[in-house]
Amino acid sequence: MGSxxxxxxxxxxxxxASGAIFGLLGALIYYGIEHPALxxxxxxxxxxxxxxxNIVYGFSVPRIDNFGHFGGLIGGFLASGVVGTPFSRRSLKKRTAxxxxxxxxxxxSLYCGxxxxxxxLLEKCKLIRHFYDEQNWQSAKLLVRK
Known part of the structure; x- marks a missing residue:
């Protein structure tokens, strides 16, 4: 989800691997909700x-991918909800939800991405660069004009 x-x-x-690490933090937060006393x-x-x-650091240092961090956090939480925690009684409704x-x-998310x-635009730039590297000027010129 972070990626x-x-x-x-x-x-x-x-x-x-910061998105994955935030995913683990999301899983631990889910664990905390399931077992608050522990x-x-x-x-x-x-x-x-x-x-x-880590959130404060992410917003204070430029070029840190906070979207990946928050996506990982949400993904870890949701994945833990699907799988569950040991020794917890989970209803089928909760797992299905x-x-x-x-x-x-x-x-x-995949559709939007x-x-x-x-x-x-990034893919178009990569293709223009590819044509440029191959010295295919006509194809690069056509893509730039589109």
């Missing part, structure tokens, strides 16, 4: 503090 959110909203290249007693404050510090939300979100004008 998909970056694909939709960010022009910057998405590199590294979360508060154990590592809850540390997880929340880590999340807040999380699965449906995840499927709809993925479908809409592939029809996004900035992504089409």
């Amino acid at each position: 998909i959110a970056s694909f939709i909203f960010s022009m910057a290249p998405s590199v590294g 979360f508060k007693r154990g590592f809850g404050k540390s997880i929340l503090m880590t999340l807040v510090l 999380f699965t449906a939300v995840m499927a709809v979100l993925l479908s809409i 592939f029809t996004n004008s900035q992504n089409r």
Whole structure:
């Protein structure tokens, strides 16, 4: 989900594993909702503090892909809702709801990503660059004029 959110909203290249790490934080937040007593007693404050510090850092340093971070956070939370936690009684309705939300979100996100004008522009620029590198001036010129 982090990569998909970056694909939709960010022009910057998405590199590294930070979206996946935020996904793990989302999974831990889901765990905290399912088991609040264990979360508060154990590592809850540390997880929340880590999340807040990383969000603040992400907004204060340029060229950090916050869309990838938030997408990973949401994706980790939703994936945990689909899978569940050990020793928790989960209803079929809850699992079905999380699965449906995840499927709809993925479908809409992929559709938006592939029809996004900035992504089409990037692909056009790559193709122009390819024609330029091959010294195919006519094809590059036609694409620039479109």
